[in-house]
Amino acid sequence: MISKGCALGYRKSARGGNWIARFRDDAGKQHYHALGAADDAMDSDGGALVLSYAEAQRRADDWFKLAARGFEEAVAPTGPYTVKDALTDYATAYKRRGGKAADTMQSSIDALIVPPLGSIALSKLTRRKIENWHEALSTTPARLRTKPGKEQNFREKDETPEGVRRRRSTANRVLTILKAALNHAMADRKTATDEAWRTVKPFREVDAARVRYLNDQEAQRLVNACDKDFRPLVQAALLTGARYGELVVLTVGDFNPDAGTVHIRFSKGGKARHIVLSDEGKSFFADRTAGKTAANRMFARADGDAWGVSHQKRPFADAVKAAKLGKLTFHELRHSYASRLVMAGAPLPVVAAQLGHSDTRMVEKHYGHMSKNYVADTVRAHFGNMGLVQPTNVASMRRAAD
Incomplete structure (x- = not known):
């Protein structure tokens, strides 16, 4: 007893x-x-x-x-409560809360977590098993689209520092999903302890990706290379910094010509925002909405249907290839918008608000170094004068070049 x-x-x-x-x-x-x-x-x-x-x-x-x-x-009434059970319960709760990345998360669960770990009972899950899985995930090359029933295809493994960083960053994101599901199971009292995963650490310093952005000439080449039905989406992304998923659900009524803004009602973080447009942006959206009712879609495919989750991939890849821009994703149009603002001297809180970030941390992380003298100006503005050095009339004479 x-x-x-x-x-x-x-x-x-x-x-x-x-x-x-x-x-x-x-x-x-x-x-x-x-x-x-x-x-x-x-x-x-x-x-x-x-x-x-x-x-x-x-x-x-x-x-x-x-x-x-x-x-x-x-105690689970139908047998051991497994990692797969925990993931299923977490995904259900995530959707109920209105999570915006449910489909992407489920794809990661189905492809990267359930096959190696799904059948393990939580009572049998150990730190070593999770760490081994996390390490293996970081060394596996990116998956390629594969026909159902066929053996999974993978990209050629990239052993450059950037390739290693990307794989480790992906492994960290998937680890976050797993730990969130296991913590949810803990909160639901499906397991008695979190010892197996509490001390599993992600890879360090792998999320600071090198930001790829287009200059004005490259952006013009890309737009000119797009077919006429897809071109407006690319133009809108470059003029607003909005995500693909935010753009394809816009209606004509989301454009306010008087304020010169576009209302993003459905964002990744679940928080609506108004994007302030430049004069060029106002002209673009005024042309897109002319003669249309407020309920009409802002962007539609040639057949009138809505753009789907992955419908941008093929036309965008074709345009990038035709414009000879190397490797580029649609999301990097958002980077191009933010980079242009920062390099033009826009305050980082303004850039963060335009992108829909709650604070400037992400902007500082990815774009802060692009701001002209950003660090130097900030230090000089805030440090002040300590009075340690007396003024002098002596002027420095730079050494002439040999």
Whole structure:
């Protein structure tokens, strides 16, 4: 007995003993829970598979706490609660909360987490398993679109520093999804402890990507290379910095010609914003909305249908190739917009507001170095004069070049 209604037991078998916990509920019914193998033939491995008496006590105590809150929630009624179960429950909760990246997240779950980890019960999940999976993910090249039923295709592995950084950054993003799902399971009392994942660390300093942006001449070449139906989307992205998903849901009524703004009602972060347009931007949107009713789509395909999730990829790739711009994604049009503003001297809070960021951290991280004398101007404006150096009439004479 450990406390009233709670007991730790040892069950002997031909292959060695096992620790079990017994809990008596308010109705007097007894419930049992397997904790793990006892350290009869093997020394404890830290609680991953083999437990000492003290480790069994701690694990039993965690389970008793869950059972006391509600036994039905403490133990999965249909068998072990697995990583896949945790991911499914988290994805459902994410959609219920109105998460904007549900489809992208589900793709990562299905392709990168469930195959190697999905079948593992949370009670059997260990830090070593997660770290091994995280490391393997960081060394796997990017996946290519593959026909159903065929063996998965991959890009050629890029061993450059930038290629390594990108893979590690991807591994970190997927690790974040996994840990969020496991923490959700913990909050729902589906597991007694977060020891397996709490101390798993992401790769450091891998999110500061080199920002690719187009100068004005390159932007003009790209626009000219687009077909006439796709060209307005590219123009809008360069003139607003809006994401593809934000642009394709715009209606004519989202443009305010008097204020010179475009209303982004549906954003990645779930927060609406108004993008202030330049004179060129106002002219562009005025032309797009002329003679149309407020409910009309701002951008539609040639057949009148809406642009879908991935419909931009092929026409954009064709235009980039024709314009001879190397590797470029549609999202980098957003980078081009932000970079142009920053390099023109726009205050970073203004740029952040235009992009829909709640503060300037992301802007400073990706674009701060582009601002002319940004660091120097900030230091000089805030540090002030300490009075340590007396004024002098001596002027410095630069050494003439040899």
